[in-house]
Amino acid sequence: MATNSSPCSSSSTNFLPSSYIKNERTVLFSRFVVTVPRKSTGVTQIHSRAQGRKYSHIKSSNGHPLNAVSLKDGLDGKGIPVSEAEKEESTLSITVVGASGDLAKKKIFPALFALFYEDWLPENFTVFGYARTKMNDEELRNMISGTLTCRVNQRENCEDKMDQFLKRCFYHAGQYDSEGDFSNLDSKLKVKEAGKVSNRLFYLSIPPNIFVDVVRSVGLRASSLNGWTRVIVEKPFGRDSESSGELTRCLKQYLTEDQIFRIDHYLGKELVENLSVLRFSNLVFEPLWSRDYIRSVQLIFSEDFGTEGRGGYFDNYGIIRDIMQNHLLQILALFAMETPVSLDAEDVRNEKVKVFKVNETTETWRCDCWPIQGPQQEW
Numbered sequence: 519m520a521t522n523s524s525p526c527s528s529s530s531t532n533f534l535p536s537s538y539i540k541n542e543r544t545v546l547f548s549r550f551v552v553t554v555p556r557k558s559t560g561v562t563q564i565h566s567r568a569q570g571r572k573y574s575h576i577k578s579s580n581g582h583p584l585n586a587v588s589l590k591d592g593l594d595g596k597g598i599p600v601s602e603a604e605k606e607e608s609t610l611s612i613t614v615v616g617a618s619g620d621l622a623k624k625k626i627f628p629a630l631f632a633l634f635y636e637d638w639l640p641e642n643f644t645v646f647g648y649a650r651t652k653m654n655d656e657e658l659r660n661m662i663s664g665t666l667t668c669r670v671n672q673r674e675n676c677e678d679k680m681d682q683f684l685k686r687c688f689y690h691a692g693q694y695d696s697e698g699d700f701s702n703l704d705s706k707l708k709v710k711e712a713g714k715v716s717n718r719l720f721y722l723s724i725p726p727n728i729f730v731d732v733v734r735s736v737g738l739r740a741s742s743l744n745g746w747t748r749v750i751v752e753k754p755f756g757r758d759s760e761s762s763g764e765l766t767r768c769l770k771q772y773l774t775e776d777q778i779f780r781i782d783h784y785l786g787k788e789l790v791e792n793l794s795v796l797r798f799s800n801l802v803f804e805p806l807w808s809r810d811y812i813r814s815v816q817l818i819f820s821e822d823f824g825t826e827g828r829g830g831y832f833d834n835y836g837i838i839r840d841i842m843q844n845h846l847l848q849i850l851a852l853f854a855m856e857t858p859v860s861l862d863a864e865d866v867r868n869e870k871v872k873v874f875k876v877n878e879t880t881e882t883w884r885c886d887c888w889p890i891q892g893p894q895q896e897w
Contacts, residue, residue, distance in 0.1 A: 608715035608745065609642035611707050615732055616723035617647025617658065617689065621752065625783050626723055627662040627687075634683045635668060644710045647689045648703060658689040694728045700735035707740070717745040723752055725835065726761075730768045737772030749773060753782045753844040754835060784845040793852045815853060817846045847874070 612630065614622050633639050647658050663684060668676035690706055692699025707718065720736055722729060733749060741747040751769075756762030769778055784790060797807055806812075819841055832840065851870035858865040 608640070608717060609644070609711045610640050611644050611646065611711060611716060611718045613646040613648055613703070613707075613718070613720045613740075614723055615648045615694070615720055618649040618651040618653070618661075619723055621783070622647070622723045623662060623665055626721060628665050628667060629786070631666045631680070631683050635679050642714060643686065644707075645683075645687045646703065646707065647687065648692060650691065650693060652691050653689060655688050659684045659687055662687070694724065695731035695735070697735045697739045700739040704740040715745045716742045718742045718747045719750065720748070721750045721752075726754060726756055726765060729765060733769050733772050746777075747773075748777050748779060750779045750781055753780070754839050755780055757835070757839065782844050782848055785848055790849060790852065793849070797853075798857060815850070817849055817853075819846060 614626050616622055627645075630639075630645055653661075663680065666680055666683070668679065688706070688710070690699075690703045692703065707716070718741065720732075720740075722732060724732065729751060736747070736749065756765045796803055798804060851873045854873045855869040856872065858869045
């Protein structure tokens with residue numbers, strides 16, 4: 519049963535235009551040139567401030583301890599130790615909404631497999647793919663099997679681990695705005711959960727114009743009745759500040775803030791994760807990372823393939839909003855920010871915000887200077 523009665527449904531809250539790209543052969547090449555704020559850094563080694571800290575002290579962006587979302591550390595949602603018997607009686611159900619999309623195939627399923635491969639997922643877990651594409655469980659497994667990779671130093675049991683992981687992957691086809699389809703998904707989840715305490719995680723790998731429809735259906739038809747329910751929202755989060763605020767307001771009609779986790783998957787790249795270590799813990803670079811030795815910074819993002827099925831998304835949302843205001847600005851902030859007081863998410867975020875506040879606003883006419891390029895012959 520499809521319903522759009524909510525004032526916050528995508529039919530009334532338009533985050534994207536309705537046009538659709540015709541040519542999907544465009545090669546994406548984004549070049550983002552910025553000048554580092556000329557501000558002394560006064561950097562001290564970050565690990566010296568963080569010594570003695572435990573993971574229980576690190577908080578997420580919504581103020582809750584990171585261990586509140588841990589998948590295997592023996593803690594419940596409030597950071598309270600859980601007994602072995604209680605862990606055996608609970609199960610984790612991960613649903614990837616938009617499972618047939620490019621991000622899910624290339625990033626999310628491989629990341630979930632990496633967690634499983636490193637034994638970071640609980641003993642009782644299942645992974646469901648949800649999308650409009652019609653396919654069965656076996657077709658989903660065939661689709662994602664080609665993107666799964668193992669760690670080089672432990673490759674001897676790679677095939678066995680892949681088989682074990684794929685056996686826990688299932689698929690359910692449905693519409694994103696259909697409460698009935700999510701009710702059917704709920705029934706399938708209950709079968710796999712087999713009466714155990716059910717913790718459910720929904721990863722929204724979909725455009726923001728359908729976030730609210732999915733969250734409404736999840737909140738009304740597919741939430742856990744005896745465990746926690748959490749939703750991971752992928753960037754981009756709205757088209758601008760106004761739509762982002764409206765999106766947050768709509769999501770909070772069906773979820774509390776501590777159920778919503780906003781994520782930029784680019785921050786999970788090894789190079790990006792190592793940037794803080796390179797800056798604050800490297801005795802060679804740390805004293806040189808200032809305006810006295812760095813004149814300008816260029817952040818260059820390039821892909822050697824076309825849109826490959828992502829044409830509708832890029833035409834609706836645009837490569838600038840997809841890449842620059844998310845991935846590249848995050849890297850800029852990590853590159854240019856002062857040393858945070860601690861590694862708590864709020865402290866890191868506060869330093870990032872300071873970087874953006876001291877940067878000059880770019881005038882519109884300057885944005886025409888080759889922000890996107892392709893091979894010369896295509897122009």
